Amino acid sequence: MKILVADKISAKGVAYLREQPGFEVVEAYGSSPEQVLELVKDVHAIAVRSETKITREVLDAAPELKVVGRAGVGVDNVDVEAATERGVVVMNTPSGNTIATAELTFTHLLCGARPVPQAAATMKAGKWDRKAFAGVELFHKTLGIVGMGRIGGEVAKRAKAFGMRVVAYDPYLAPSRAKAMQVEGVELDTLLAESDFITVHMPLTDDTKYMIDEAALEKCKSGVRLFNCARGGIIKETALIAALKTGHVAAAGLDVYEDEPLAVDSELRSLPNVSLTPHLGASTAEAQAAVGVEIAEQITDVLKSGVIRNAVNMPSIDGAALKVLGPYLDLGTKLGTLVQQISPAQIAALKITYWGKIVDLDANAVTRAIQRGFLRRISADDVNDVNAPFLLKSLGIEAEVTKSNSDSDYTDLIQVEVVDGEGTSHRAVGTLLGKAQQPRIVGINGREVEVAAEGKLLVLENLDLPGMVGEIGTLLGRAGVNIADMSLSRLVQGETAYMVVRVDSEPKEAAREEIKAHPKIKLAKFVQL
Numbered sequence: 001m002k003i004l005v006a007d008k009i010s011a012k013g014v015a016y017l018r019e020q021p022g023f024e025v026v027e028a029y030g031s032s033p034e035q036v037l038e039l040v041k042d043v044h045a046i047a048v049r050s051e052t053k054i055t056r057e058v059l060d061a062a063p064e065l066k067v068v069g070r071a072g073v074g075v076d077n078v079d080v081e082a083a084t085e086r087g088v089v090v091m092n093t094p095s096g097n098t099i100a101t102a103e104l105t106f107t108h109l110l111c112g113a114r115p116v117p118q119a120a121a122t123m124k125a126g127k128w129d130r131k132a133f134a135g136v137e138l139f140h141k142t143l144g145i146v147g148m149g150r151i152g153g154e155v156a157k158r159a160k161a162f163g164m165r166v167v168a169y170d171p172y173l174a175p176s177r178a179k180a181m182q183v184e185g186v187e188l189d190t191l192l193a194e195s196d197f198i199t200v201h202m203p204l205t206d207d208t209k210y211m212i213d214e215a216a217l218e219k220c221k222s223g224v225r226l227f228n229c230a231r232g233g234i235i236k237e238t239a240l241i242a243a244l245k246t247g248h249v250a251a252a253g254l255d256v257y258e259d260e261p262l263a264v265d266s267e268l269r270s271l272p273n274v275s276l277t278p279h280l281g282a283s284t285a286e287a288q289a290a291v292g293v294e295i296a297e298q299i300t301d302v303l304k305s306g307v308i309r310n311a312v313n314m315p316s317i318d319g320a321a322l323k324v325l326g327p328y329l330d331l332g333t334k335l336g337t338l339v340q341q342i343s344p345a346q347i348a349a350l351k352i353t354y355w356g357k358i359v360d361l362d363a364n365a366v367t368r369a370i371q372r373g374f375l376r377r378i379s380a381d382d383v384n385d386v387n388a389p390f391l392l393k394s395l396g397i398e399a400e401v402t403k404s405n406s407d408s409d410y411t412d413l414i415q416v417e418v419v420d421g422e423g424t425s426h427r428a429v430g431t432l433l434g435k436a437q438q439p440r441i442v443g444i445n446g447r448e449v450e451v452a453a454e455g456k457l458l459v460l461e462n463l464d465l466p467g468m469v470g471e472i473g474t475l476l477g478r479a480g481v482n483i484a485d486m487s488l489s490r491l492v493q494g495e496t497a498y499m500v501v502r503v504d505s506e507p508k509e510a511a512r513e514e515i516k517a518h519p520k521i522k523l524a525k526f527v528q529l
């Protein structure tokens, strides 16, 4: 398998990939977009930082691609939507560079309080100016943190150690976490009005773009100091430049920019009260070693064993969770495949219901396995757990998931139901049996059956008459088909019955036609699980 390391990740990470038997590693840093298109044509994985852009065009040029691994947090340089459609896993390493970025943020905070970079520059220029570089203290000042995730939290801890009051705005910040961190959760307007220093630590999204614009700056104290080590565009650069010029914003520290690299002639470069770093948040030896090795391990796990961690476009399952969920994934895939094969082609909805123990587990991955199983034989695209929900939607099939608390005779039950264009339901129910957690089918279209969820099945609805089992057995025997397992079910004696026959080989076309045309058989479906 071929892995392209497109941005510079740690030597340890690259070495880990090279050590894997069967891996061919190509390192190509600083490639042009055209070169990237050429490089990706036969790769199975790409490792990037924030430089190489993995666009839709790049994804289209990489038919073998299974995974894009980001050695870092932000995946702004990856077209995640296009990757999801193509079934490509996008994963990051969320915590390896947290401390590095929190420490750089704190460096900027200190430089915003004490103009060290400016003073240092004059010293290098041979000057001795003690008057021009007076500063302020952090002690007893209020720090406003917008975005109290991993990095925001680490910045808060350091600010508390400096004797600062910390207020935080984060719509997802639990009061218990705020309390534990000794920060005051406040509304954004309160944070803007009360803070002497403001630092932002959230992703750039439609909601956060230009969150700190002219209107927000007007709400700030005169002399406020602003910092952005998260993503360019959270603070609107034109508004910041204007406010730095008037002194309304006394100082700013930026590591990230609306356009990177920052334009040579950007006004930010010439303002005296701003200090700039070229996106260095994650650039420490420790952080790079951590994220480089983590992404190398994660890529290896996906390619070698299908274990997905830290995916941003699908639920991740770690080893422990996989152990618990594995049998359900197998059962789910089989049920999805079964239902697709006993249903008509025009499907309006795919409904999944969970009962029992599985209700308390994170069943997202099982849902995707069911959807993948359902789509396996009908989608022209390669279906996997990443793109299954997208492909379902693109076929106009509505997806519904219910977790039920009602009683059932089994420890666990999964029902997969499709509703066709006429509103008719077709469904299969399955469970895991015994210590070995064998996947079993225990219901088809409302009839109780009991058959192993594997191999080749013949699902028959026949008239409930004496001799039917013998007739089917004779028919299959004549066709040279051996019966492995059989389950019979009926609702009312003398009406129709269901027969689910597990066979060792598939009946030939002529035998199938004979079964379908049998006057006492209303429905015959041949299913491969």
Ligand SMILES: NC(=O)c1ccc[n+]([C@@H]2O[C@H](COP(=O)([O-])OP(=O)(O)OC[C@H]3O[C@@H](n4cnc5c(N)ncnc54)[C@H](O)[C@@H]3O)[C@@H](O)[C@H]2O)c1
Binding pocket: 073, 074, 075, 094, 097, 098, 101, 146, 147, 148, 149, 150, 151, 152, 169, 170, 171, 172, 173, 201, 202, 203, 204, 207, 208, 229, 230, 231, 255, 256, 279, 280, 281, 282, 283
């Ligand atoms: N400068 C660098 O080199 C560097 C390095 C690492 C991370 N980053 C960036 O730093 C940012 C934070 O990273 P993290 O690891 O702490 O992420 P995180 O996911 O742990 O934290 C983000 C926080 O932002 C909050 N949030 C989301 N929307 C919000 C909104 N509208 N208003 C306020 N808060 C909101 C979330 O609830 C979450 O708590 C990301 O943008 C990441 O890409 C930059």
Ligand SMILES: O=C(O)[C@H](O)COP(=O)(O)O
Binding pocket: 049, 050, 051, 071, 072, 073, 074, 075, 097, 279, 280, 281, 282, 283
């Ligand atoms: O999101 C991140 O992890 C940071 O922006 C780091 O980016 P880098 O890996 O390009 O330094």
